[in-house]
Amino acid sequence: MDIVNEILEREQKKADKYKPITVEKHLELEFDLGSLLASDTNDLDIKTLKTNKDSYLLALTRDNAQLLLNKVWELPTERIEEAIVVRLPQPTTILPRAKPVPVPKPLTKWQEFAKAKGINKKKKDKLQWDEQLQKWVPLYGFKKTAAEKEKNWLIEVPQNLDPMTDMYEKKAGEKSEKVAKNELQRLKNLARAKKVKIPRVGLPVTSDKASATQLSTAASVAKASTASLGKFQDKLPKEKEARGKGVHELIPGKERKRKAPIPTPAAEKEYNLNLLDNILSKRPKIDMDKAVAKSINEEEVKRSHEKKNMKPGLGKRKTQGKGNATNFSAKKPKAGKGKRAPNKKSTGRKRR
């Protein structure tokens, strides 16, 4: 027993040497170990705070810091590069962000379609070998334009076109039309993303109030939008029909153009000659590949027909007795190619 008491005493002495790490508190502190934060909701001692401010605050903070660090020391530790670290839990205090949460960009109409159909974007090479120019030509950019210019120093006018057409002008027109279409689609995508209502044709109304001409046009169109094209609709006193550029075409039943005046004989003659010329200049195009294939096919059909009708040669044919003459093919009959179906009667090679 003496030994036990001695050891206990020694331990007691050892413990007395150190100051305690425990702190008594009325109410428990709230900890947020993730952000190393503790909040003490115990009432403050106002009197001591007034008289002995700094020492009171130091003591209070020490106690709370001790409690916080006690909690931190309880967390699981790790060793990373000779240093003991603790893994902190997720912080519980939610702090506001600096910027809003990003929202994914809305897809364009094409992207939506491609996604639905599973179409993936293929990457094109930035440079492509041009056989005609014998050099590498970029996919786009000024060097591509220069290469195009070099290649198209002459453009053939197709047979069905007027021989006096300027093909360069035509090409430029096509290009500018493509650009305009692309721009329109871009704007439509933008409107779709912002959920702006736009008409299917024409330009959107920007101001919330329509103009007088727009309103009168709308009234005229509405009036004419009956089965009888507005013939039996009542009229207001002093009502005027909408007029202006492009209005006429909008009103149903009024698409017809004014009758052209009777042409002079010379003009009529020229018109008819032009028409005739146009028809005569339309020459059929010859597709060489198709023509060649057609002729080859015809020849083959003819040959096979001859072969069928030919009388069999004398003694030359190696017959297998019950073999069918029409069912003959040069290929060796094959077995089931590894797929065996025991229930199926397959016509395999006969084994002996």
Next chain:
Amino acid sequence: MPVLQRIKKPTTRKGKKVLLSKEPKPIEGPKQSIFLQGRNPSERTRKLLKDIYDLKKPDAAYLSRKNDFVPFEDSSLIEKLCYKKEAALFGVGSHSKKRPHNIVLGRTFDYGILDMIELGAEEYKAMSEFHNIKVLAGSKPCLLFNGPAWELNQDLKRLKSLFSDFFHREKVETIRLQGLEHVLSFTATDDGLIYFRSYRISLKKSGQRTPRVELEEIGPSIDFKLRRTKLASDDLYKEACKIPREMKPIKKKNISRDAFGTKHGRIHMGKQDINRLQTRKMKGLKKTTEEKKKILLQKKKDKKAAKQKQHVEV
């Protein structure tokens, strides 16, 4: 008719990079802060902001020029500067007869003011007046909020959030135990006084694994008085506190734990086809050829029906 404006695109690669870096991200880094001077800053406010700037240093900028503006009346300058410096926190110092030694602390959301709280520095002792060893710059401090007032007063509640936003530095996964050496203490009384104290921790032996904590004041020590506030509306604050989907933990379905910590899982199984169950093989139970044929025919029929059904669906 005005045409929809084309989106202004950056002309240089570098400009594009800058714009990309300014775009909102789901997981944000530490917030940057700026400290600037208002109209007639006093020596005290200037020093005080410098001290806070020193505490925040890698993520802060100190603008020394005086600006003739009042944050509570016109916040456009702050918003502009926050946009320029990519900052979300700001501190403004000013001095007037009505509001001596005035410090305005605040934060922005989406480059607009979120919260703004005005504090008067009634008493102040600079960091340089404490002659001792300071803590390592950039270390994560422990934040202590003392007093019941932090929870009871609505303004103080927001100020607590603002202080932790200012001083928590950044979210970390792990922390070195020996690196815990700085404590910031905020003590609030009911009469609107806030005592800001900063201490250095020294860890002493306690005879156990957990050490005993001893503190030494290193400054700054400030006694704040709460003045005007301009807090965000609940809607805006809620919007700002939104957690992105990437940060939310993914919930695993059908797994639960009971009171003893045992893991329970729920499994969904399809219906078992008893007719096709292979039981013990015996000679007497063998199928005759006719039976086999019948089964085969049935199978074929089923297959055909399934195929037709698929066709119809397509």
